[in-house]
Structures are given as structure tokens and as C-alpha cells.
Amino acid sequence: MSGTPYGQLLGHVPRRRWTDQRLARVHQSMSCFLLYLGVRRRYPRLTHHTIIVGPRYEGLVRDIFDRKTLAGDFSMYVHTPSRTDPSMAPPGCESMYVLVPVPNAASGIDWKTEAPRMTLRILDALEAWGLDGLSGALEVREVFTPDDFASQFGATLGNAFGIEPRLTQTAWFRPHNRSEEVGGLYLAGAGTHPGAGVPGVVLSAAATCHAIAKDFGFGEA
Ligand SMILES: Cc1cc2nc3c(=O)[nH]c(=O)nc-3n(C[C@H](O)[C@H](O)[C@H](O)COP(=O)(O)OP(=O)(O)OC[C@H]3O[C@@H](n4cnc5c(N)ncnc54)[C@H](O)[C@@H]3O)c2cc1C
Numbered sequence: 001m002s003g004t005p006y007g008q009l010l011g012h013v014p015r016r017r018w019t020d021q022r023l024a025r026v027h028q029s030m031s032c033f034l035l036y037l038g039v040r041r042r043y044p045r046l047t048h049h050t051i052i053v054g055p056r057y058e059g060l061v062r063d064i065f066d067r068k069t070l071a072g073d074f075s076m077y078v079h080t081p082s083r084t085d086p087s088m089a090p091p092g093c094e095s096m097y098v099l100v101p102v103p104n105a106a107s108g109i110d111w112k113t114e115a116p117r118m119t120l121r122i123l124d125a126l127e128a129w130g131l132d133g134l135s136g137a138l139e140v141r142e143v144f145t146p147d148d149f150a151s152q153f154g155a156t157l158g159n160a161f162g163i164e165p166r167l168t169q170t171a172w173f174r175p176h177n178r179s180e181e182v183g184g185l186y187l188a189g190a191g192t193h194p195g196a197g198v199p200g201v202v203l204s205a206a207a208t209c210h211a212i213a214k215d216f217g218f219g220e221a
Pocket residue numbers: 005008009032034099152153154155160161188189190191195196197198199201
């Protein structure tokens with residue numbers, strides 16, 4: 001039985017296209033290391049979306065996608081909803097999450113060992129960037145690693161964004177919204193057509209509704 005949710009759910013079905021062997025060859029997207037923070041002070045330097053770019057671009061991308069190693073440097077996306085919506089944190093506080101792109105579990109990184117180190121590296125980097133006293137002001141600190149994507153969401157290789165959107169895994173080459181294996185089965189979501197991201201997933205739901213409406217003679221959905 002395949003290690004993918006698709007393979008697990010359809011493990012008993014003879015499959016023409018998405019066989020276990022084929023599923024095993026699918027390239028999974030990268031993963032993310034996430035810190036969810038509740039902070040007992042305000043940081044006006046942060047905006048709702050803040051991107052802090054590290055010293056390298058191409059080399060870092062190759063570390064994540066090709067070499068699958070945990071680099072010594074990183075780029076960060078910091079999401080701080082309390083910057084625009086005061087109800088997201090108590091008065092005088094911020095709520096935020098920090099997203100650092102990392103390789104998926106094909107890397108073999110031992111996150112039990114690396115997560116505490118990575119957490120300290122990120123907090124140090126944020127303080128160096130200008131978030132003074134961040135570590136000492138933490139009320140909440142939750143860590144989410146590729147292992148958690150795998151164990152909590154069943155994400156293959158702990159990927160964060162489903163099947164990697166490379167050319168040969170895009171559009172028609174993704175699993176279709178109308179199942180290619182089982183009559184009356186329809187697929188929607190990041191792992192199918194057109195792909196990941198909330199807009200992609202909503203479009204996927206719309207495409208699936210059209211397929212169902214057509215198959216069952218409901219006319220335009
Ligand atoms: C950190 C992060 C930040 C993101 N930020 C953005 C953003 O800013 N904008 C944007 O557009 N997109 C963003 N995305 C992408 C977006 O969240 C996803 O593309 C979207 O949520 C995928 O929706 P989905 O319904 O296909 O899958 P999911 O939302 O992943 O839902 C799948 C569900 O299926 C469950 N499941 C798995 N296996 C089984 C099983 N065997 N039986 C039952 N249930 C099962 C999982 O537990 C999960 O709850 C982000 C993703 C991540 C990880």
C-alpha cells in the first residue's frame with residue numbers, strides 16, 4: 001500500500017494511472033518550519049505580512065529542493081494579524097507566526113534534534129532584525145515541523161503544499177477532478193487540478209462541481 005492518502009484510501013482498488021509505483025515517483029512540495037508566537041509587547045516594525053530575505057536566493061532554493069539539506073541561513077515570512085486586527089491579541093501584545101521554508105522529509109532531517117536549535121536560530125535572527133527582547137517576551141511558543149505535517153495531516157513526506165507544481169505535475173498531469181480510477185468519485189483540493197493555495201483549491205472545488213453537474217445532468221453548476 002502506498003504511503004500517500006490517495007494510495008491508502010484507494011489501496012483496495014485496481015488503478016490504471018495512479019498506481020502505488022506512480023505515486024511513489026510523484027515529487028512532493030517542500031515543507032515549512034513554523035513558529036506560532038504570542039508576545040507580551042508590540043512591534044510596530046512588523047506589518048501584517050513581513051518578508052525577511054536571507055543572504056542567498058538560488059543557493060537556498062537548491063538546498064531546499066535539490067540537496068534537501070537544512071541550510072545555515074534562511075528567509076522568513078512573518079504573519080502578524082494583530083497588526084491589522086487588534087482582536088487577534090490582548091492589548092499591548094502581538095500574535096504572529098513565522099514560516100521558514102525547509103526541505104520535506106526526503107531530507108532525513110531529525111526534527112526532534114533540529115527543532116529546538118532551529119527555534120533559537122529563528123528567534124535570534126528576528127531579534128537581530130529588530131524585534132528587541134522577543135525571546136524574553138514570549139507568552140506562547142508553539143513549534144510545527146515537517147514531522148507534524150506528516151503526523152497531523154497525513155501529508156506525504158511532510159510536504160506543506162501538496163504535489164510539487166513542476167511542469168510535468170501541472171494542469172492535465174495532476175490527478176483529475178473526475179477520478180481516473182473509480183466511477184462516481186470526484187477529487188478537489190491542493191493535490192488535484194489546478195493545485196495548491198486557497199484560490200487554487202476554491203477553483204478546484206468549482207471544477208469538481210461542474211464535473212458532477214455534467215455527469216448527473218444537473219446543467220450548469
Ligand atoms: C504554512 C502554510 C501557509 C499557507 N499560506 C497560504 C496563503 O497565504 N495563501 C494561500 O492561498 N494558501 C496558503 N497555503 C496553502 C493552503 O493552505 C492550501 O493549499 C490549502 O489549505 C489546501 O486545502 P485542501 O482542502 O486541499 O487541503 P487541507 O486544507 O490540507 O485539508 C486536507 C485535510 O484532509 C485531512 N486528511 C488527510 N488524510 C486524511 C484521511 N486519510 N482521512 C481523512 N482526512 C484526511 C487532513 O488532516 C486535512 O485536514 C499555506 C499552506 C501552509 C502549509
